[in-house]
Amino acid sequence: MRVLHYWRAMAGIVGRELLRFLHQRERFVSALVRPLVWLFVFAAGFRAALGIAISPPYETYILYEVYITPGLLGMILLFNGMQSSLSMVYDREMGSMRMLMVCPLPRWFLLCSKLIAGTAVGVLQCYAFLGIAWLYDIQAPLPGYAWILPALVLGGMMLGALGLLLSSFIKQLENFAGVMNFVIFPLFFMSTALYPLWKIKESSVILYTLAQYNPFSQAVELIRFALYEQFNQQALIFTGAAFLAFMGAAIVGYNPSKGMMVKKGGGG
Amino acid sequence: MTDIALHIENLSFAYGATKALDRVGFNVRCGECTILLGPNGAGKSTLFSLITRLYDAREGRIELCGFDIKRQSLKALANLGVVFQQTTLDPDLSVTQNLRYHAALHGMGRKAADLRIREELERLHMFERRGEKVRQLNGGHKRRVEIARALLHNPRLLLLDEPTVGLDVPSRQAIVEHVHDLVKQQNLAVLWATHLIDEIAGQDSLIVLHKGQVKAEGKLADVLQATGCSDAGQVFQKFTQGGGQP
Structure with missing residues (x-):
């Protein structure tokens, strides 16, 4: 009976997020426009400047557009995770987050359900992006499109958990601009999404080290290898560990007695 | 089964050094509408946050239908229905x-x-x-x-946090009547936070909260008799003078 309750609640939370996503078409379009601009404009423009040598998982020389496609999938998941964080802050300001927290289910379960719901939306966006990229002649082996599903899910969960953690610290929606400057941009630019590690090492060893241990890099590499039907154990371990760390901290952050919520104060 | 839907005992809470609730205690019974009256900043929202377990109280005890909100929170929350001050519908x-x-x-x-x-x-x-x-x-x-x-x-207990704020008079009246009907027909316990005196009916219980403390508590008639006031408005003024707008 209890299991049924959990199942229904999770289905309700995921279903609501998907319904909201379907009703907000502009959100879907804008989520796709960002990586597509990078693909069509940035990557095309830098194709000549940024030559890519042969390195795993690629077995031949590749175009720059091909190289950054997994990075752009990571970008979709990153922005989706932060969008979920934004929606949590908004929900809390508007009170609907309180409604969720009042239902008779453990808080960790509710947070995990929110995370799964947000990840489901992110994965849908990724596949839509891959569809357009296919038409643009960026084509991976067909089985790779099935291989990346677990990688996208784990990457999405890890970045979503980071978003959840941030949302437990952010009191007001206005503070979200800080997230852009201090979280999203550093994570994205100090990663292997746009340039391979060896190329970063050529210009700066410090940047190389940061990029190597950046959890976003690891998620991107997990996706990159999976897209070419390969398994990257190190990326899997790093991404999984980062997910557990972020999720654990987020659960503490939302704990009614220990978390940040207590320190923020209430109304009247 | 107990007829006390909500039992609060010696409840205190502070945001850092600012004390929001100070040894608050009262009961809300089934089949009763209890009005929690207090000016802005009295501690009503904090109290609701504690009852709904948005925060945990470090001092005091909250029981919902006999279940401790901290130790048996899921069983306690299953008995609770809430309408928050802000609309929470999608x-x-x-x-x-x-x-x-x-x-x-x-x-x-x-x-x-x-x-x-x-x-x-x-x-x-x-x-x-x-x-x-x-x-x-x-x-x-x-x-x-x-x-x-x-x-x-x-649920056995319905919490209403200023649910009529911003509504026109007919809408407010309709909600007040509906909630009082529910109390009679379904033996529901209601805790209704408000600062609007005209939402109080003669048979209601009253709790006056001011600066985090319970200043008066009981059936409206009993509170009027004990304080020598002629109506709830006077009771409110008496206990909250200089402490906020009714």
Whole structure:
């Protein structure tokens, strides 16, 4: 009976997020426009400047557009995770987050359900992006499109958990601009999404080290290898560990007695 | 089964050095509407946050239908329906979709949920509007939907945090009457936070909260007799003078 309750609640939370996503078409379009601009404009423009040598998982020389496609999938998941964080802050300001927290289910379960719901939306966006990229002649082996599903899910969960953690610290929606400057941009630019590690090492060893241990890099590499039907154990371990760390901290952050919520104060 | 739906004992809470609640204690009984009266900043919202376990109190005890909110929180929360001060419905979803979402959170199956949704919406004369997006409803109708939602899972205690703020007089009256009918017909316990004196009915219980402390408590008639006041407005003035706007 209890299991049924959990199942229904999770289905309700995921279903609501998907319904909201379907009703907000502009959100879907804008989520796709960002990586597509990078693909069509940035990557095309830098194709000549940024030559890519042969390195795993690629077995031949590749175009720059091909190289950054997994990075752009990571970008979709990153922005989706932060969008979920934004929606949590908004929900809390508007009170609907309180409604969720009042239902008779453990808080960790509710947070995990929110995370799964947000990840489901992110994965849908990724596949839509891959569809357009296919038409643009960026084509991976067909089985790779099935291989990346677990990688996208784990990457999405890890970045979503980071978003959840941030949302437990952010009191007001206005503070979200800080997230852009201090979280999203550093994570994205100090990663292997746009340039391979060896190329970063050529210009700066410090940047190389940061990029190597950046959890976003690891998620991107997990996706990159999976897209070419390969398994990257190190990326899997790093991404999984980062997910557990972020999720654990987020659960503490939302704990009614220990978390940040207590320190923020209430109304009247 | 106890007729005390909410038991609060020696409850204190502070935001850092600022004390928001100071040794608050009272009971809310089934079949009673208890009005929690207090000016802005009295501690009403903090009290509601503690009852709904948004925060945990370090001092004191809260029991919902005999279940300790800290140690048996899931059993306690299963008995609770809440209408918060701000609208918490999703404006992009229909009335039914919003209510089904809430039913799912309480573990109700689709068939049982649809049955209860119909019952509650019909009682509030909102069934015909079940397919409309919440965004299209006016403030009064949104409140009705929120009350229907709070009652879907048949709670024993209904918390209302200033539910009529911003509504016109007929909408306010309709909600006040509906809630009092629920108390009589379903033996529901209601804790209604407000600063609007005219929402208090003669048979209600009253708790006056000011600066985090309970200043008066009891049946309205008993409080009037004990304080020598002629109405709830005077009671409010007497205990909250200089402490906020009624």
